[in-house]
Amino acid sequence: MNIRLTIDGQPVGATLNDNAVSRDFASLLPLSLDLEDFHQTERIAYLPRKLDISGAPTPATPQAGDLTYYAPWGNLALFYRDGDSASDDLIVLGHVDDxxxxxxxxxxxxxIEAAS
Incomplete structure (x- = not known):
């Protein structure tokens, strides 16, 4: 699924992976979120509700540009640096095209909104 992010006023295309957790995330769109830095690796924001993680994909090490969901905290994370390792609690939802x-x-x- 293609989505559109607007980051500080600038539009950026993105793609969600085809899995149950990403579809649950898409059901929340459109979203408007304030971001904060986390560990000088990612920008995070809290979603209005936790996502259903049943049927989550196999854990993967996040890469710069990945849009992820950290299940224990219920937050969205946009990585601007590569992550250190895969975590069972971190689900890659998709990636930013640019x-x-x-x-x-x-x-x-x-x-974040569905692309038309």
Whole structure:
């Protein structure tokens, strides 16, 4: 599924993976979220509700540009640096088409909506 992110006013295309957790995330769209830095690796925001993680895909090490969901906290994470390792609690939902890591690292606000 194609989605559109607007990061600090600039549109960016993105693609959600085809799995049950990504579809549950898509059911929340559109979203408008404030982002904060986490461990100088990712920008995070809390979703309005936790996602259903039954049928979650196999854990993968996040890469710069990945849009992920951290199940224990119920937060969305947009990685601007590669992660260290895979975690059973971190689910890769999709990825940003333009992996401008400099812009991702400075992002303060994001809107996410289905692409038309």
């Amino acid at each position: 992996r401008d890591t400099e812009r991702l690292a400075k992002a303060k606000h994001i809107t």
